[in-house]
Amino acid sequence: MRDPILLPLDLPELAVDLSGGDVRRTVHPSGLRVLTERMPASRSVSIGFWVGVGSRDEQAERSDAPGSLGSTHFLEHLLFKGTPTRDAYEIATGFDRIGAEHNALTAKEYTCYYAKVRDADFEQAVTSLADMVTNSVLDTNEFETERGVILEELAMAADDLADVANERFFEEVFGDHPLGRPIGGNAETILAANRDDVDRHYHHRYDPSTLVITAAGAVDHDRLVALALAALDASHEERWRTNVSRVPVRRATAEVVENAVPVCSSQRVVKVDRPSEQINLLLGTNGLPTGDPRRFAFGIMNSVLGGGMSSRLFQEIREKRGLAYTAYSFGASYTDAGLFGIYAGSAPEKTAAVLEVSKNELARMAADGITEEEFERSLGQIAGSSALALEDSDTRMGRLARAELGTGELYDLDASLERFEAVTAEEITSVASMLAESPLTVVAVGDVAKAVIPEQ
The missing domain is CATH 3.30.830.10 (Metalloenzyme, LuxS/M16 peptidase-like)
Structure with missing residues (x-):
C-alpha cells in the first residue's frame, strides 16, 4: 500500500510526482509555506492564500470582548476593502480586468483568499492577493459599511431554513465549544464588533508562520516563491518581514487536548x-x-x-x-x-x-x-x-x-x-x-x- 507524502515542518524543500502532477513544497525560515502542483497542458492557475486561523480560534483573542466573536469572517470581508496602494474599487477592477474568479472563504479552522486566472495573469493575481493579505488598512468607514453587508449576508442565510437547521445542528452537537459557533457570527456579535477587536485578530494571527500559499495549474514554483517573499518583504507591516525566523504553525496536539x-x-x-x-x-x-x-x-x-x-x-x-x-x-x-x-x-x-x-x-x-x-x-x-x-x-x-x-x-x-x-x-x-x-x-x-x- 502506498504511503502518503509526509509534510514535516522542518523539511525545507520537497519535490514529488502526485497523480500526474509535479508537486513542490518550500518551507521558508520565516515560517511561510508554499506548495504547488503543476498540471501539464493547463492554461490557467488557481492560487490560494490560506491562513490557519478559523472561527474556532476567536475565543482566544479576547474572551471578555463580545466583538471578538465573528472577527475571522469580518476580517475576510475587510481584506478586499483597501491597502495603502489600492482602494476597494481598484482591487475589484484589477481582478475583473483579467477575468479572474476571485473570492474568499472563512471556515472553522482556516481562512482562504483565492483567485483563478489564466497563466499570463499569474503574477498580477499573486501580487494582488499578497497585498490584500499583508497590507489591509481596515479603514473605519469601510468597517461600518461592511458591517451592514455582513448583517445582510446573515439575514440571507436566516431565510434559508436548511442553513438555519445546519447551524443549530452544529451548535447542539458541539455545545459550548467554539466548533459549535456559527462561522460568520450572528447579528448580535456583528453589531457588537469593533475595529480594534478585528485589528487585534489580524495582527495577532496573520503572519508568515500561519500563512500557506498553494497553487495548481500552469504554475512556476520558484517564481511563486520569489513573488511571495518579495511581497511579504514589501509589506507596510513589520511582522511580515521574512528575515525573521519563525516556526510554522500547524494546529497543535497540546492545544487540541486542552480545548477538547x-x-x-x-x-x-x-x-x-x-x-x-x-x-x-x-x-x-x-x-x-x-x-x-x-x-x-x-x-x-x-x-x-x-x-x-x-x-x-x-x-x-x-x-x-x-x-x-x-x-x-x-x-x-x-x-x-x-x-x-x-x-x-x-x-x-x-x-x-x-x-x-x-x-x-x-x-x-x-x-x-x-x-x-x-x-x-x-x-x-x-x-x-x-x-x-x-x-x-x-x-x-x-x-x-x-x-x-x-x-x-x-x-x-x-x-x-x-x-x-x-x-x-x-x-x-x-x-x-x-x-x-x-x-x-x-x-x-x-x-x-x-x-x-x-x-x-
Whole structure:
C-alpha cells in the first residue's frame, strides 16, 4: 500500500510526482509555506492564500470582548476593502480586468483568499492577493459599511431554513465549544464588533508562520516563491518581514487536548418554529476527526447509507416511500472532532416517518453491515467522483492546503483509493455501530406545530 507524502515542518524543500502532477513544497525560515502542483497542458492557475486561523480560534483573542466573536469572517470581508496602494474599487477592477474568479472563504479552522486566472495573469493575481493579505488598512468607514453587508449576508442565510437547521445542528452537537459557533457570527456579535477587536485578530494571527500559499495549474514554483517573499518583504507591516525566523504553525496536539470537544451524552430534540411548507430535518451525533484512521471505513459506510441516488436513505425515503425530495448523510471533520448527520426535507406530517426510516437504516447497517455489491458500488462512486474533482485546479490547490494545514499527510488518488479498497466489512460495521449507539440529536426547522416529532 502506498504511503502518503509526509509534510514535516522542518523539511525545507520537497519535490514529488502526485497523480500526474509535479508537486513542490518550500518551507521558508520565516515560517511561510508554499506548495504547488503543476498540471501539464493547463492554461490557467488557481492560487490560494490560506491562513490557519478559523472561527474556532476567536475565543482566544479576547474572551471578555463580545466583538471578538465573528472577527475571522469580518476580517475576510475587510481584506478586499483597501491597502495603502489600492482602494476597494481598484482591487475589484484589477481582478475583473483579467477575468479572474476571485473570492474568499472563512471556515472553522482556516481562512482562504483565492483567485483563478489564466497563466499570463499569474503574477498580477499573486501580487494582488499578497497585498490584500499583508497590507489591509481596515479603514473605519469601510468597517461600518461592511458591517451592514455582513448583517445582510446573515439575514440571507436566516431565510434559508436548511442553513438555519445546519447551524443549530452544529451548535447542539458541539455545545459550548467554539466548533459549535456559527462561522460568520450572528447579528448580535456583528453589531457588537469593533475595529480594534478585528485589528487585534489580524495582527495577532496573520503572519508568515500561519500563512500557506498553494497553487495548481500552469504554475512556476520558484517564481511563486520569489513573488511571495518579495511581497511579504514589501509589506507596510513589520511582522511580515521574512528575515525573521519563525516556526510554522500547524494546529497543535497540546492545544487540541486542552480545548477538547465535548461528546454528546444525551439525546435531544430541538424544534425551531419558522413559516415553511417543509420541515428541514437533521439527525446525527459526533463523528470522526480529520486524521482518524477509521475515516476510510466511514467514507464507504456514508456512501452506502446516504451518498447518492442509489444509497439506502435515498431509496427508502424518496424512491420507495415518497417521503422527501432530498435525503442524504454526511460527515464533517476537524482536527480534534467530527460530526455525522442525516438530512431530509419533508412535509410536516411525514417527519416522524422520515425519522423512523433514518434511524432504522443506520441501525440496520450497524447490525448487518453492507453487501459486496454495495461495497463495490461505493468504491466506484468514490473513485469516479475523486478523479473528476481532480480535473479541476481549484480542487488540487485546496488539497495541498488542507494537507499542509491539517494532518501533514498528502494522499494522491491511488494511495487514497488503496485505503478505501482495504476497508473490511468489520470496520464498516464498527463505525456504523459507533454512530448508531451514540445519543442522537434531532433538529427540526419549519412549521413544527404541524409535525409529529417523537421525543426520542
